[in-house]
Amino acid sequence: MSEKLYEEIPSLDLSDFQSGDPEKKQSFVQELGEAYQTIGFVAIKNHGLTDALTEKLYDVIQRYFALSDEVKSRHEMPDIQYQRGYTGKGKEHAKGRNTGDLKEFYHIGQEVASGDPLTTGYPPNVWPEELPEMREVGVEVYRILETTGKTMLKAIALYLGLEEEYFEKKVEKGNSILRPIHYYPIENPREVPEDAVRAAEHGDINLITLLMGASADGLQVLRRDGKWIPITALPDQIVVNVGDMLDRLTNHKLKSTIHRVVNPPKEKMHTSRYSVPFFMHPRSEMDLSCLETCVDTDNPKQYQDITAGEFLAERLAEIGLSSKK
Ligand SMILES: O=C(O)CCC(=O)C(=O)O
């Protein structure tokens, strides 16, 4: 494995994987795997979202976050760890911190079809009556990113020497979440705790994250030599990174890299930033025990056996979203 230190995250074209050309497919798998074994992040084009749909989503979420805090608080669901609907300003903090992030967000989960045994146990989505159009666009973006995520997992499976369909059943109607985020304007920086940031450094909990909006300033990843690298996705790209669940499954062969969203300079603190991560989760019963092929004498097993559901519950408590109010 080359010890490449990337100056920026590698860019890949998902259509290479799907082109039907075995060489292009193989080189996609290889480049993706090498990136995930080192920096843990790639930028992807031909991800399936159209500009029109992206604009529609941004339009709706900007109007949603412009509603008053009082109205938005009616969409908060503390009893289900905020896993659906709105989460208010400063509520979530990174693992190991107490200061809340300078953000508010909205969770859209798997749509629950009545009688579908695969969605039993998922709480229903919360749809704001003030913005009925949120449902249609939210569900459509969710479906597209879920499909793109499945394709990425096929490439990951091949890189790991597994069968291409390895993840397919495990992520079928998985517990994924689409999270539109608003990093809200701060008129008076003295009002917020001194150490408060838009998103403090963290690793994502899930298998992989597909991030829309990384072309806006502020997102940085921590390279292994300790240097923070800014993410420079182009407008037609999304960023796809490894989360802690995939890191565990592969015994840290694929890296869930620490990242953060830094505050803008003081004179720009009064501006908003929006982004929309799709946190791709498997079904709760997925076993995250390290793959045998990733454990040997040079790479002793680093993690306890755990299921995806158990791991999620543990992590939600650590980031301030457990059911305590
Ligand atoms: O807003 C961003 O660009 C990144 C957000 C993020 O890392 C997260 O929500 O986990």
Ligand SMILES: [Fe+2]
């Ligand atoms: Fe993240």
